[in-house]
Amino acid sequence: MKQKIYLYLFLFISLIALYQFVSTNNMVKAKNTVIESQAEEMVKMEDSIRALHLNVLDMQYFSLENNDDALAYYDHLKLKSPSLYIADKLLETNESKGDNPLIPYEGMESDFKINKIKVLNHKWILADFSDGKYWGELLIKYELKDDLGVDFSLIDHLLYTRSN
Incomplete structure (x- = not known):
């Protein structure tokens, strides 16, 4: 009986560990996707800022x-x-x-x-x-x-x- 309890306890802990592993893996993938999209947006924003800066410099040329x-x-x-x-x-x-x-x-x-x-x-x-x-x-x-x-x-x- 004691062996069955340990066996069930081992199976239960294994399922919890498997669930935690899969759930954490999915969470990490989602966070990485968000980070990558924000990095792409940041590159676009830096390009926009650079373009605006050049535009301002052009406008200030005759001043x-x-x-x-x-x-x-x-x-x-x-x-x-x-x-x-x-x-x-x-x-x-x-x-x-x-x-x-x-x-x-x-x-x-x-x-x-x-x-x-x-x-x-x-x-x-x-x-x-x-x-x-x-x-x-x-x-x-x-x-x-x-x-x-x-x-x-x-x-x-x-x-x-x-x-x-």
Whole structure:
């Protein structure tokens, strides 16, 4: 009788061990699959981040902040950020009543005002303008003087036509 109990006990323990082995093996396979898929996603994300980084570098290529030669023109002025200063001065032209004086069009829905500004270098600015419905772009030449005054002159402009 004692031998049968030991035999049944041995069989029972063997089944439990077999169950544990199979269950752990399945769990390890599932975890490895998850880890592999996450590793693939991580590689894709790294590629996306690299592509976005290159895109940002391309977008910053024409920018005063990243142009040391152009910034050298403003070393003597001791401005922390010349491009922000110039953009602020350009936005001040929006404060006049009516259309912005640099925009050669009359607003159709309301007054044309400058919205976005990209200071390209120590001489040129790209600007976007709108009246809320119609919009266009300006190429502006500017000169930052030693007394921190800024003169703006329009080089070229365009107004987009709406096509419905």
